[in-house]
Amino acid sequence: MAPGRGPRRSNITELVPRRARRPMALNLMLMGPPGAGKGTQARRLARGFRVPHIATGDILREAVEMNSPLGRAAAAIMDAGQLVGDEIVIGIVRDRLQRPDAATGFVLDGFPRTVPQAEALDAMLDRRNPLVVIDIAVEDAEIIRRLSKRRVCAACGTIVGAAEETPPSECPDCGGALVQRRDDQESVVRERLSVYRQRTAPLIDYYRNRPTFRSVDGSLTEDEVAAAVADAAHGGSAVRRTA
Numbered sequence: 001m002a003p004g005r006g007p008r009r010s011n012i013t014e015l016v017p018r019r020a021r022r023p024m025a026l027n028l029m030l031m032g033p034p035g036a037g038k039g040t041q042a043r044r045l046a047r048g049f050r051v052p053h054i055a056t057g058d059i060l061r062e063a064v065e066m067n068s069p070l071g072r073a074a075a076a077i078m079d080a081g082q083l084v085g086d087e088i089v090i091g092i093v094r095d096r097l098q099r100p101d102a103a104t105g106f107v108l109d110g111f112p113r114t115v116p117q118a119e120a121l122d123a124m125l126d127r128r129n130p131l132v133v134i135d136i137a138v139e140d141a142e143i144i145r146r147l148s149k150r151r152v153c154a155a156c157g158t159i160v161g162a163a164e165e166t167p168p169s170e171c172p173d174c175g176g177a178l179v180q181r182r183d184d185q186e187s188v189v190r191e192r193l194s195v196y197r198q199r200t201a202p203l204i205d206y207y208r209n210r211p212t213f214r215s216v217d218g219s220l221t222e223d224e225v226a227a228a229v230a231d232a233a234h235g236g237s238a239v240r241r242t243a
């Protein structure tokens with residue numbers, strides 16, 4: 001596979017400053033197709049590393065709910081199953097990474113999605129720790145099967161159901177009504193996957209030869225993927241967190 005695979009693990013350890021007061025602080029980016037569980041895994045990692053979870057999809061959805069000009073523009077694009085343009089997204093991420101809580105690390109979820117976005121991110125991270133890229137690999141058929149069962153709570157935003165045989169009828173957190181997101185409908189999912197494979201998959205080529213690139217099998221259970229992702233984020237060298 002990728003050249004440079006052998007030295008990956010030792011390299012990543014060397015790249016993390018040993019003097020760091022919080023040696024777990026890392027710049028992490030999760031990639032993978034929609035429905036691969038990036039959001040769930042990113043939240044778990046962010047908690048574990050005590051760094052912000054920066055989900056560009058959430059930031060955009062908030063803008064849509066607030067009906068801001070950005071939100072209206074983004075809503076029209078997302079409703080068509082398309083991706084919001086590089087310029088808007090790069091601006092959002094640049095602002096977010098400059099906030100103090102991101103100084104010791106972050107978990108990026110949903111960015112970058114294109115090679116121009118990745119190049120912009122590299123420029124932003126010029127003087128920071130290297131970016132650890134974790135690809136959560138899942139096949140299209142499995143994604144479609146999962147997303148057809150996924151539901152979101154209209155009250156609190158909790159996402160449930162992808163791993164269940166039949167989706168639950170009410171939110172396990174607050175009892176609110178569960179609905180299917182428009183972009184989880186099969187026709188939209190197929191369009192999203194097509195867009196993903198076409199435009200985002202080249203990112204794997206962009207990152208794959210770096211010593212800090214990892215790919216994990218996203219077809220396993222959430223806990224198994226979490227263990228693999230945490231291990232990848234640690235470079236396989238640190239204490240594995242319990243799930």
Ligand SMILES: [Zn+2]
Nearest residue numbers: 153156171174
């Ligand atoms: Zn809820």
